[in-house]
Amino acid sequence: MKNYFKLKSIYKKISKFKNIEAIMHWDQATMMPSGSSEARAEDMAELSLHIHQLSKNPIIPELIDLAYNEISTSEEQSCLNEIKRSWSNSNILTDDLVQAKALAGAKCEHAWRTQREENDWISFSQNFKTVVELSQEEAQIRAEALQTTPYNAMLNLYEPGMSTNELDNIFNNIKCWLPNLINQVQQKQQNEPYIKPEGTFPIKQQKEMGLKVMKTLGFDFNSGRLDISLHPFCGGTSQDIRITTRYDENDFIQSLMGIIHETGHARYEQGLPQKYRGLPAGQARSMGIHESQSLFFEMQIGRSSEFISYLAPLAQNIFKQNKQKIFTKDNLKKIYTRVQPDYIRVDADEVTYPAHIILRYEIEKDLMNKKVSYKDIPEIWDLKMKKYLNLSTKGNYKNGCMQDIHWTDGSFGYFPSYTLGAMYAAQFMATIKNQIDVNECLSQKNLAPIFKWLSKNIWEKGSLLETNDVIMQATNESLNPQYFKEHLESRYL
């Protein structure tokens, strides 16, 4: 086992530097004074280069080959497979291409921050052209190595094991019923007025509420914290998870649900298998599975009638200076389940969200597979928005194809994770409901049985199983969008 052990020790070493990188990133987003951003960027570049060099150690592929002859158990096999996958993903591209893409991405993203405000597609598309070309080059190289299509290869970076064929089937299924469902829900909600929160919700009180809810949701404050950043995220390490939120004094609704969402990400990280800490096999399975946990917490638990019955009096008690009648269970539920087709993905509700994702999926797939040009994006975007959400984005780049950050640095293949996560979450909940009286658990604020299921079936698995095997073992079938449909129908119709 000499080579296998050596290999593991190399990856554990790399993971220590990645842990440091993660905490430093968190510091950058939450604590660092702005004046030191330039010096910090230099420090981080040095650290990142070091990690890159460790990951490129030419001894690794040799060790991998030798280790395959040494191992015997299926867990060792998984460990080695994940090391191999990690090594391949980070070594298949030349340093030149990686650097060129990083540079082009940074340039495009940086300019995008102002170009988006100015609705300036022409200027944006000049930088974007390079990002697309370099990403196509990357996709081509990865595709050849994996013997698959370029987009499939990119998708594999975020959702290993998922294929364009499977996604096409699933998304085509969703497209059949979603527009109609959205219509029905809108019709229904027309006759259901509610009161919007007004006045001030002091940040101190919002934080108090957030911490209380995190506690109810089992967040381990001995291994993590909650802080503030411009863009909420879940960072840090699995031993020291750092979630963030952004508070708006005029509205607690978004921030509260944001905290619940990030708590889902956090509990997945906190629940990963200790035995494989520092190894690829001990990490989160995929972006889709990660999002399934945050969406399980946000959508399956957080926006359920039962959980809102717990949130409503808590909010009323914490924001007691606010005399509005918004804190009834009924009103809060209406707020948290409002459906409204709109332009912006990140503000979208649970029902219209998949439309935003399918639109992006279809475009980025054709872009990577060179079926369309980056120039065609605004027109395709407008057509699809009209078709899926009945909204036109003609000339409205800002709220159309320029709204997201993901493409600016070439993260093509990431978007499906969001809707995969929503579907996995619904499927998990359907399974759990067959085994546990979930409504009773939620009503009694006894969430432990639910978390126990998630821990046993998802968190503790780390990356020891392929995604499809995780889903199969947990729910006795592969990903099935029917559960997501049923979830939406039962909540919204």
Add this chain to the structure above:
Amino acid sequence: MKNYFKLKSIYKKISKFKNIEAIMHWDQATMMPSGSSEARAEDMAELSLHIHQLSKNPIIPELIDLAYNEISTSEEQSCLNEIKRSWSNSNILTDDLVQAKALAGAKCEHAWRTQREENDWISFSQNFKTVVELSQEEAQIRAEALQTTPYNAMLNLYEPGMSTNELDNIFNNIKCWLPNLINQVQQKQQNEPYIKPEGTFPIKQQKEMGLKVMKTLGFDFNSGRLDISLHPFCGGTSQDIRITTRYDENDFIQSLMGIIHETGHARYEQGLPQKYRGLPAGQARSMGIHESQSLFFEMQIGRSSEFISYLAPLAQNIFKQNKQKIFTKDNLKKIYTRVQPDYIRVDADEVTYPAHIILRYEIEKDLMNKKVSYKDIPEIWDLKMKKYLNLSTKGNYKNGCMQDIHWTDGSFGYFPSYTLGAMYAAQFMATIKNQIDVNECLSQKNLAPIFKWLSKNIWEKGSLLETNDVIMQATNESLNPQYFKEHLESRYL
């Protein structure tokens, strides 16, 4: 200049990892949840090992030799000298000795935390024996390389250029007048009653006050922050300085002056020469000079009548719920200049502090030069405490020779820095008063001219000059304890 540039780039790279180490240490002390301390220790050990390996790069001594033939200016000479000093200091010991000392130090310090509470000298001295022996070994090796005595070699780590002879002279001078001065001050203060602060001083208000004072003292919040930690320190990087304090709700006195002290350390770091960022020549000159800046802020500015005239109404305004008559200039001044011989160094006032240092200096000097055994320390401590401060520590190890953390990990040679700092600070202020109407500046809260002097004469010099040259150029003479004496006499008699 090829080799010179190569050398500089190696040291700049090392400094980037040291910057990361500094921010991570700050995080550990201020932000990190306790449950992740073990995993974090592993991450930090890996980072520290990496820095160690970079610093041991065997190409460095060759490059140094070659670079000496390339350089021409005196600044390049200084840069190279400091690189050489840094390299020698960290390479003269074998890895085995460094590791053995680190282990013995960590063990001794860890056990000391409970042994001190339990007044358990016998158990402590068993660990301490090893620390002393390894430190003596270290001192011997460093002494041979520098052609000096063992203690001198250790002193050189913290105060390069200072010698035991010079310190003996200076401390003997202080010993001549200090006991008598302490007596006189005590006699005088007997007849000067004052009101002690009582009641609550909410942490939020204390923080507000601290931030206001830091602003007055020119702290650059664009490149630094103030936070809370168990043991106050000034950490981070010169681009991103992180000072900390500890608040006591029942007393704002200590914390406020602590913030002023750390602000002095911070401004030195923030004022270091940008041109030499990342190079040894761009770093703080010595521990003594560092402490001279914190003590300049705390003792020369902070506890002056003029500055207290500014603090008093500010405190009254901030803690306005407190109806005590403590916030008069006169009362606050009495609090901040109270002299009282006592056992504990860290709680000592400005007048008795040097006695604590001289005692430790005399013991650690003899210990490193093998004139006394670690076993003799309690007895010597008791004798010297009686002589210098008229207090017996017989059997009282906890408040005697076991009170400090410094010796537990073998930091012999560090203690003199504190009193060197106090003397440097007094000498700087005496010089500034010859050039600027300091009292007027302080009364007008126009501190800029004072900071300008410090910046030009101390901060901007980094390590480009030897300590004695800094003092000479700034004050036209070498370190002269007379200024410290005059400062104490004029403030306390």
